[in-house]
Amino acid sequence: MPIKTLDTVVVNTGSQNDQHSASVPPVYLSTTFKVDLNNEAAQNYDYSRSGNPTRSVLQNQIGKLYRVPQENVLAVSSGMTALDIILRGLVLLNGTEDHTPTIIAGDDLYGGTQRLLNFFKHQTHAVTVHVDTSNFERFKTVFQSLDKVDCVLLESPTNPLCKVVDIPKILRFVKCVSPDTKVIVDNTMMSGLNCNPLQLNPSCDVVYESATKYLNGHHDLMGGVIISKTAEIASKLYFVVNSTGAGLSPMDSWLLVRGLKTLGVRLHQQQRNAMILAHWLEDSCGFKPTSTNKATKTRFVGLRSNPDFKLHQSFNNGPGAVLSFDTGSFEHSKRLVSSKKLNIWAVTVSFGCVNSLLSMPCKMSHASIDPELRKERDFPEDLVRLCCGIENIVDLKKDLLAAMVDADIIEIRDNGKYLYNNLNKHLAVNTTVDNLHKPLSIYEEFYNEDFIRKDSELNIKGSKL
Structure with a gap:
C-alpha cells in the first residue's frame, strides 16, 4: 500500500536501500567516488559538488513531500542561495537589447529577498516592480501595464505582516495571459506540509524553502530546497548549482534528513x-x-x-x-x-x-x-x-x-x-x-x-x- 499521509512520508527516507541495510541513512562525507570507465552508465556519483548519496536521500525525501520525482528537487546551501539560483537560471538570462528582465514581487518581503533583488538591480539591471500581491486587482493592473513579465515572486502569508496572497487566483490569471511567465513561490512560512503550490491547478513553476526553518526545525544548519514543476526546469537550475558548487554539504544534508522526520x-x-x-x-x-x-x-x-x-x-x-x-x-x-x-x-x-x-x-x-x-x-x-x-x-x-x-x-x-x-x-x-x-x-x-x-x-x- 503506498504511503499517502505527508507526516508519514517525511519520516520514511527509503533507507532500506542502503547497501548495509542501515536503519537510518548514513552520511557520505566523501569528496570523490571511484569511476569505472567500462561502466560509466551505472556511475551515479563522481564528485560531491555534482552529486552526493546523502544529498540524494534528502532530495528524495523532499520530493515525496511535494509529490514530485526526486530529479525535480535540489538541496542547496541556504534559502537565499535557492532564490539566487532560480533567478539566475530562469530570469536573468532573458535580458536582450530590447528587453530588461522584469520581476513582480510583493511589498512585504523577507529582508534578505529585498536585498538580493536590489543587488541584481545594480549588477544586472533586472527590474523588480513591487506591488501589494494580496490585492489582486492592483496586481492585475500592474501586470498588464508591463510589456513583458519574466517572473512573479510570491510569498504567502507575507512575513511579518501576515497578509494572505491568493496564489491560486494569481496563477490562473498569469498562466492565462502570459504562459511563459515563471511563477515562483517562497513557501517557507507554510512548508510543504501545509501548502503545495505545485499541486494547484494551474501550478506554479518553482517552489523554494529556507530549510533552515521548519524543515530542519532545530536551527543547527543552513539550507535551502528548490522544487521544480518539470524536469526541464530542474535541469536548468542544476546546471547553476553544479557550476557554482552551491549544493548542500553531506553533513547538513544528513541533519536535514533527520530534522524532516519530526x-x-x-x-x-x-x-x-x-x-x-x-x-x-x-x-x-x-x-x-x-x-x-x-x-x-x-x-x-x-x-x-x-x-x-x-x-x-x-x-x-x-x-x-x-x-x-x-x-x-x-x-x-x-x-x-x-x-x-x-x-x-x-x-x-x-x-x-x-x-x-x-x-x-x-x-x-x-x-x-x-x-x-x-x-x-x-x-x-x-x-x-x-x-x-x-x-x-x-x-x-x-x-x-x-x-x-x-x-x-x-x-x-x-x-x-x-x-x-x-x-x-x-x-x-x-x-x-x-x-x-x-x-x-x-x-x-x-x-x-x-x-x-x-x-x-x-x-x-x-x-x-
Whole structure:
C-alpha cells in the first residue's frame, strides 16, 4: 500500500536501500567516488559538488513531500542561495537589447529577498516592480501595464505582516495571459506540509524553502530546497548549482534528513501554540483596534477576525506558527523585546525552530530595508514578531506577560484577575492560565472529550493524539 499521509512520508527516507541495510541513512562525507570507465552508465556519483548519496536521500525525501520525482528537487546551501539560483537560471538570462528582465514581487518581503533583488538591480539591471500581491486587482493592473513579465515572486502569508496572497487566483490569471511567465513561490512560512503550490491547478513553476526553518526545525544548519514543476526546469537550475558548487554539504544534508522526520509533530504543536497565543494577545492583552488606539493589532492568519481567514484556509492545511502584533508604540515595543524578564522567548531572527523566538523586524530581520521604503509600504515600526516553538503554552504566555509588564505595556490588576493594556485602555480577564490551557497528563488530554472538542475548534488541520 503506498504511503499517502505527508507526516508519514517525511519520516520514511527509503533507507532500506542502503547497501548495509542501515536503519537510518548514513552520511557520505566523501569528496570523490571511484569511476569505472567500462561502466560509466551505472556511475551515479563522481564528485560531491555534482552529486552526493546523502544529498540524494534528502532530495528524495523532499520530493515525496511535494509529490514530485526526486530529479525535480535540489538541496542547496541556504534559502537565499535557492532564490539566487532560480533567478539566475530562469530570469536573468532573458535580458536582450530590447528587453530588461522584469520581476513582480510583493511589498512585504523577507529582508534578505529585498536585498538580493536590489543587488541584481545594480549588477544586472533586472527590474523588480513591487506591488501589494494580496490585492489582486492592483496586481492585475500592474501586470498588464508591463510589456513583458519574466517572473512573479510570491510569498504567502507575507512575513511579518501576515497578509494572505491568493496564489491560486494569481496563477490562473498569469498562466492565462502570459504562459511563459515563471511563477515562483517562497513557501517557507507554510512548508510543504501545509501548502503545495505545485499541486494547484494551474501550478506554479518553482517552489523554494529556507530549510533552515521548519524543515530542519532545530536551527543547527543552513539550507535551502528548490522544487521544480518539470524536469526541464530542474535541469536548468542544476546546471547553476553544479557550476557554482552551491549544493548542500553531506553533513547538513544528513541533519536535514533527520530534522524532516519530526516535521509533522513539531509543526502541529507550534501551530497549536500560535493559535492559542494569538487569541490570548487579542482577547486578554487587548492587541486589537479600540476607540482610544486603533494602531494596536494582532496579525495571524489563523484568527477568525482576520479578513483573509477563509482565503488562507482554502489552499493551506494550517496557519503556520508566525504571528505579529502592533503595540501602538515603538518605544514600548523596543522595551518589550529588550526586557530582561524574557527567559523562554529568545530574541533572535528567523523562525521555525523548536524553541520560541521573538524579534522586532524593523531593527532586526527587516533592518536592511530602507526606513523610508518601510514607511512607504506602511510597515509598522512598532511591530513585534513571535515565532512559536513547541514549549508548553502556559509557560510561553507567562514569560511574554512578564516582559510586557516590565515594558509598562500591560498592568496586572486585582491580584492577577485582570489584565489592563496601558497603551489602549483595554481591560480583560487574565486567561494566562485557565482550564483549557493548563498542563494535562497524556491520559487527561487523550480522554478529555471537552478538551479535544475545544482544541479542534482552533482550526488546525492535522492529526490529533
